[in-house]
Structure formats: structure tokens, C-alpha cells
Amino acid sequence: MKLLEPWKLALIVLAVVLFLALVIGLLVYFLLFDEMYFYSGTFTVTNVQYNPSMEKKTSKEFKDLSTKVETLMTRTFQASILNKKYIKSHVVHLNPDARGVAVEVVLMFHFSSNDNREALWERVNSILRRRLQTNTGYLEIDPSTFKLAGMKMENGVNLLNNSCGLRISKLNSFTDRISGGMSAQDGEWPWQTSLQLSGIHRCGATLISDTWLVTAAHCFRGQKNPREWTASFGTVVRPPKMRRFIRNIIVHEKYSDNNADHDYDVAVVQLSAPIEFTNDIRMVCLPEAFYVFPHNTTCFVTGWGALSFDGPSINNLQQAEVKIIDTNICNREEVYNGLITPGMVCAGYLEGKVDACQGDSGGPLVTADRRGIWYLVGIVSWGDECAKRNKPGVYTRVTYYRDWIAAKTGI
Structure with a gap:
């Protein structure tokens, strides 16, 4: 029997080693981090006065306070023993309180299925309570108001899916093509919609609620009958993750099909039935009318x-x-x-x-x-x-x- 040349044998051995390393790495990852845990934390911020505009999650007041709270949570856990298991925090509600603003924040962690839930709760609770009693930066928080409760995974996921502007984080770099771009992955742009005329992709659109899309008025030139249109969701046009018929198309009243200057190029589209949000299908946030996006953004x-x-x-x-x-x-x-x-x-x-x-x-x-x-x-x-x-x-x-x-x- 003819023996393999040494360089060919070395390549085969290297390939086997790399394959085994990949398999072992995946097994370790899924054994150690196979469950996402959600916690709901509540406490009162005493040096901020409640403003009714905080009811709107896209308001400046909500964004400013939420940014400070989420930054505090992230810094707390990144400096703790749970730094590698912490995923993120997300403020879901700001409510009026006699002493200031009552904050509700959801915390997300990766833990192993072998971990003891009660012990994990104790650890998360201890780390946060210790931080709230010492240094909370720009925020003055009454530690006696702090409460931490576990959440069922499906409740936590559902809560995040119904929050605007959230998406699955991706590690790949965004460089080049739509014209000069690159392919997107599932969940990267969950609000992206394909508007199809007689089953053929015609335009893009953006999901802004479970029943409404926003798009360009010029997409409907000569074709405003909603029964001829459908909307599909997901990263591929065929086959889509989800499809809906169109109930109503509202084009800006001042837009004209002969509009050479392109003004008023906006329309909204009502879906025939509400969308059920998932990790891959979610709504984007709409900015307030006064908001300015600076050049070079x-x-x-x-x-x-x-x-x-x-x-x-x-x-x-x-x-x-x-x-x-x-x-x-x-x-x-x-x-x-x-x-x-x-x-x-x-x-x-x-x-x-x-x-x-x-x-x-x-x-x-x-x-x-x-x-x-x-x-x-x-x-x-x-x-x-x-x-x-x-x-x-x-x-x-x-x-x-x-x-x-x-x-x-x-x-």
C-alpha cells in the first residue's frame, strides 16, 4: 500500500484537529450558555422629577434617563463576577413616584441550565443592591425601593419583541453594497418589509407598528388598489418568513404622480391583520418631529x-x-x-x-x-x-x- 506524502498527511491531521476544535468549542458554548435568564428590577430615582412626556419611549426625557440607568446597569455587571454572563439591560417603563421617577428595567443574562436559579437570583440581587447603596453616579437612587424579580423567558422575549428599535446584535462589520453593500442576516433589520405588486417585489417599506408600514408615495404610481399588493417579512423575498395582505394605502395628499420635484414622497400602508413580533420581525422607532440628526451621522x-x-x-x-x-x-x-x-x-x-x-x-x-x-x-x-x-x-x-x-x- 502506498503511503501518503508527509505534507498531505500533515494537512489531513490539521483538518481533523480544526474540526474537532470547532465541535468541542460549540459543545462547550451550548453546555455553558444554553439559557437566557430575564430579571425585572424596579427602584426610584429621587433626583429626577417625573415628566408626562416620559410616557412616550421616544421622548428626549425617556431616552435621557433610560440611557443613564442602562449605563449604570452595564457598568455594574461588567465590573462584577457576572461580567461574562451579562447580556444587556433595557428600561421598559418610567412611572410617576411621590419621590421622583419609578424605573422598571429588564436585565438579561446567559446562564447554564445546570445553574441554580435561586443562587443566581441572590447573586444578581446582591451585586445590584450593593451598587445602589454606594456609587450610582449622576443618579440618586433610594436603595430601600429596589426590588428584583425573575421573569419567565417567554415573557421577557415578548416584552423585548414589542419594544421598538431593538434587534439581534451582530458581530459582522457593515462595510460595503446595496449598490456597494453586503447581505444581511436574520434579525439584523427586523423592520424591513417587501411590498409586492401581484407577487413581484416593487418597493421596500418599514414596519412601524403591528399593523402599519411607512414607505414612499412614488411606489404606488398608477397602482393604488390595496387588493393588488402584499407585504412580506424576513431577509429573503422568496420564501418569506411572514406575509400579509394590504387593507389600506394612504398616499400624502400633496403628492402627485407627475411630481418632478419629489416632494411629499411618503405613504403609509395598513396591513390586513396584525403582525406577531418575533426576534426576526420587529418595528423600528419613529423619531419625534423636533429631533435633528446631525450631518455625518x-x-x-x-x-x-x-x-x-x-x-x-x-x-x-x-x-x-x-x-x-x-x-x-x-x-x-x-x-x-x-x-x-x-x-x-x-x-x-x-x-x-x-x-x-x-x-x-x-x-x-x-x-x-x-x-x-x-x-x-x-x-x-x-x-x-x-x-x-x-x-x-x-x-x-x-x-x-x-x-x-x-x-x-x-x-
Whole structure:
């Protein structure tokens, strides 16, 4: 029998070792971290006065206090023995209290199924109680009001699924193509929707509640009959994770199909039945009308549009990182020569290369705040071809039409 050459034998041994290392690594991971535990913590912040606007989770007051609370929770557990098992915290309610503001925060951890639940609760409770009695930074917290309770996993997951702007965290880098982007994974952009005319992808849209989408008005040129449209969800158009018929299409009253200047390019779409939120299908947050997204803010645009001008739409959702461009720059003669109005926002790069393209229309331009909550900045509207130099993408500015969206949907 002929013996293998030494270099071939070494390659085979190396391949076997790498395979075994991968298998062992996966087994260790799933044996050690196979369960997600949820806890509900409540306490009163005494140096902040309750404001009725805190009832709205997208308000500045809610965001400011929640950011401080979540930062405190994260720093507490990252400096503790549970630092490798802590996932994140999320403030779910701010309520009035005679002494200030009553906070309810959900805490998430990875634990082994072999761990003792009572012992884990004791450890989490001890770490938090000790921190609240010592240094709480900018927040003054009454330690006597602190309570910690376990939550059933399904209740915790359901609570997070019904919170806007949350998504599954991904470790991959966001670099290049919608035109110049990369494929998205399940749960990365759970609000992304495909609007289909007679079963064929026509436009993107964004899920803003369990029954409403927001998209571009120009998607419905000559095709406003809701019975001819469907909406699908998930990262692939075929087969989708979920599909809904359309009950109603509301196009902005001032939009015209012959609208050469692209103003009022916004519409809302009502689904035939409510969506059941999951890890992969969730709603984005809508910013308040007064909110300003500064130029140079990092955003992401997603869609199933063409990878190049006049190319075909694709089946796998694409994503690309872009930057908001100052309107004054976008209105320069060599860019869009004054065509950018207050209801629009430019995003991309003056050098081109990365952009939305045909078939991405109506889809979301989003950015995350300091809490990791995602907000809808814009709606893919128009541009000069795709990814051309000095011709960045132009989006409908959501804050400009925020009151109109609220008037039509109640959101």
C-alpha cells in the first residue's frame, strides 16, 4: 500500500484537529450558555422629577434617563463576577413616584441550565443592591425601593419583541453594497418589509407598528388598489418568513404622480391583520418631529434593490453604511443644485460607490442612538442613477412628515 506524502498527511491531521476544535468549542458554548435568564428590577430615582412626556419611549426625557440607568446597569455587571454572563439591560417603563421617577428595567443574562436559579437570583440581587447603596453616579437612587424579580423567558422575549428599535446584535462589520453593500442576516433589520405588486417585489417599506408600514408615495404610481399588493417579512423575498395582505394605502395628499420635484414622497400602508413580533420581525422607532440628526451621522440603508443601475432586484436583503450629508453641501451646483428641500435628507458619499438603487425605494434609512435603539431617519426616495460621484441618495426626511404619519396612523 502506498503511503501518503508527509505534507498531505500533515494537512489531513490539521483538518481533523480544526474540526474537532470547532465541535468541542460549540459543545462547550451550548453546555455553558444554553439559557437566557430575564430579571425585572424596579427602584426610584429621587433626583429626577417625573415628566408626562416620559410616557412616550421616544421622548428626549425617556431616552435621557433610560440611557443613564442602562449605563449604570452595564457598568455594574461588567465590573462584577457576572461580567461574562451579562447580556444587556433595557428600561421598559418610567412611572410617576411621590419621590421622583419609578424605573422598571429588564436585565438579561446567559446562564447554564445546570445553574441554580435561586443562587443566581441572590447573586444578581446582591451585586445590584450593593451598587445602589454606594456609587450610582449622576443618579440618586433610594436603595430601600429596589426590588428584583425573575421573569419567565417567554415573557421577557415578548416584552423585548414589542419594544421598538431593538434587534439581534451582530458581530459582522457593515462595510460595503446595496449598490456597494453586503447581505444581511436574520434579525439584523427586523423592520424591513417587501411590498409586492401581484407577487413581484416593487418597493421596500418599514414596519412601524403591528399593523402599519411607512414607505414612499412614488411606489404606488398608477397602482393604488390595496387588493393588488402584499407585504412580506424576513431577509429573503422568496420564501418569506411572514406575509400579509394590504387593507389600506394612504398616499400624502400633496403628492402627485407627475411630481418632478419629489416632494411629499411618503405613504403609509395598513396591513390586513396584525403582525406577531418575533426576534426576526420587529418595528423600528419613529423619531419625534423636533429631533435633528446631525450631518455625518452614521446610518444604514437596506433593501432588495439592484446592485447596480438598471440591474435586477435580488432575493437576499442587502445593507450598506452611509453618512448623512449636510443639505447645504447637497444643494451645491455640482451635486443637486438646489433641489434638496426641507422634507428631504441626503445620505451617502460624494465620491459615490455606496448607495441605494432601483427596488430599494420606500425602504428604511436608520441609525442607532446611544442606547442601541434604532430610529427611522429617512425613506429611500430618489437620486441620479446609483452610487455616482456627487450624486448621493436622497431620502424623505421622516421628522418633517412625523405629524402627518401620526395623524394617519395614530403612531
